Amino acid sequence: MSMTTAKPSGRQIDGGGYGKPPGTFDESLTRVGPGTPGGEFLRRYWHPVGVSDTVTAVPQRVRVLGEDLILFRDGKGRAGLLHARCCHRGTTLYYGKVEESGIRCCYHGWLFDVEGHCLEQPCEPEGGLHRDKARQPWYPVEERYGLVFAYMGPLDRKPPLPRYDTLENLGDDEHLEQDRDSFYVGGGRNAANPNVPYNWLQNYENVMDPFHVVILHARFSGVQFREELGVLPKVDWDYLDHGVATNSIRDINGRTFRRITQVLLPNVRIVPSIEMTSGKGREVAWLVPADDTSHRSLGVARVPNGAEPLYTRRSRLVNHDGKLWTEMTDEEHRLFPDDFEAQFGQGPITFHSEERLGTTDKGIVMLRRLLSRQIKAVEEGKDPIGAGTNGAEMIEVKAGNFFLEETDAP
Ligand code: FES
Ligand SMILES: [Fe+2]
Secondary structure (H helix, E strand, C coil), X not given: CCCXXXXXXXXXXXXXXXXXXXXXXXXXXXXXXXXXXXXXXXXXXXXXXXXXXXXXXXXXXXXXXXXXXXXXXXXXXXXXXXXXXXXXXXXXXXXXXXXXXXXXXXXXXXXXXXXXXXXXXXXXXXXXXXXXXXXXXXXXEXXXXXXXXXXXXCXXXXXXXCEEXXXXXXXXXXXXXXXXXXXXXXXXXXXXCCCECCCHHHHHHHCXXXXXXXXXXXXXXXXXXXXXXXXXXXXXXEEECCEEEEEEEEEECCEEXXXXXXXXXXXXXXXXXXXXXXXXXXXXXXXXXXXXXXXXXXXXXXXXXXXXXXXXXXXXXXXXXXXXXXXXXXHHHHHCCCHHHHHHCCCCCCCHHHCCCCHHHHHHHHHHHHHHHHHHHHHCCCCCCCCHHHCCXXXXXXXXXXXXXXXXXX
């Protein structure tokens, strides 16, 4: 009988883990910092960076697209977003004091307005004869729907800040509610650090994945949304406007139910009511990368006056025993995982090289292709879709829950 000797190195052919090369990910899709292909693409669009009514004379630290920034509101009511690092000798403006016309650095008292102009240099002769040569890096901001939006790209490519039809023309009996704590993923996990600790694209791709609704949200963790959403849908995906839409069709009690979810580049997600309320989606949300391995979900929803706050309600609906995410024990999180657990479980940046995509992942493939094409367009000096000269002033939301005999189906 001959002895076989085990091969000391190299990949096993029987599927064992030994010798497996380390996983890799698509850097252009996942890196968000200045000068990276993905980061340059993301910088061509407006991103929400804060909730308007929390932006005050108290400086806030915000991390967006890999940059450390300070958000504040000056005495004239203007929101400002400046680089945190003072352009004099580099301390952070977080310790600055906000005044009528801007923010004053704690170290030597330079005063900057919301566009970074240096208004005073109190220790320099005559208040700074050359102060116009110093400019604190700044970004344009605009406020809408109770959110503060920033544009961090080249100023000559700035598109209009888009409006969404579903958030316009409110009746007296409704109002807009802002998601303050990334409730969608993790439900107010940590008010002091609102960042969700993994790459933004994992969360974004989830919107194009209607099949996880059937497993994760309707079986594995009990019925988190509605029992009917546990019916396996027939799905197709389409490129729609400057994004992708999923169209899930289910036969429910003899009626055809169509559920459309939508993403719009670069990071907008429109998911209709998880309670299957009929009609157009009433919430628009943005998955804003803080850096390569964390992001924030900021959103706004149109809700009836007097209702329980939508984001708290969603967290209680989805989570075990009506608890908020933060109220659950570790064991409950293990037994009843939600989007946060599934996406966090993919790692800080998921390894694309280790995926085995199937037919049900078509929407994710389409989204990645769309993103890659637009990232390339920016590298070639063009405007990506939905930005620059291609920017839309008004976006018609197509997402929604539709029973097909109803006239509101698109
Ligand atoms: S470091 Fe800011 S004023 Fe000197
Ligand atoms: Fe989900």
